[in-house]
Amino acid sequence: MTKSQAPTPSRPSAFSAGVVVVRREDSGWRLLVLRAYRNWDFPKGTLEPGESPLDAARRETAEEAALSDLAFRWGEGYCETAPYRQGKVARYYLAETAQTAITLPVSPELGRPEHDEWRWVSFDEAERLLPPRLRPILAWARKQLEA
Secondary structure, eight states: OOOGGGGGBBBBBBBEEEEEEEEEEEEEEEEEEEEETTTEEEEEEEEEOOOOHHHHHHHHHHHHHOOOOBBOOTTEEEEEEOTTTTBBBEEEEEEOOOSSSOOEETTTTTTTEEEEEEEEOOOOHHHHHHHHHHHHHHHHHHHHHHH
């Protein structure tokens, strides 16, 4: 484990970073959610050696949803989940995209896309689809968008 990846009070040993990707529509904000098996989540993944959490979040979003036009209009602030599944913590940033169609690229490691489905959903739909551990992330994103 490199020094930059060593667990610290702000970075546990099981750490990932991702993006709450939003898109503005006439009806309001829509959020991108991805499904792997039965589980819905935002684009996210683990950090590579020497990579910052924000860079990892950008890379994972590009790898999982082919999005590279992310605009971090709300700055580099983030919200983290409480520890879950063996102490893992996920950090999420908030960014906007203009893209409407999402591509699920084939993962070189898996030989297939990492996710089975994607959707643009409202906050209410996201609350129904996403696991309870992401409710604080949703509340944070909503607050940022309404500020």
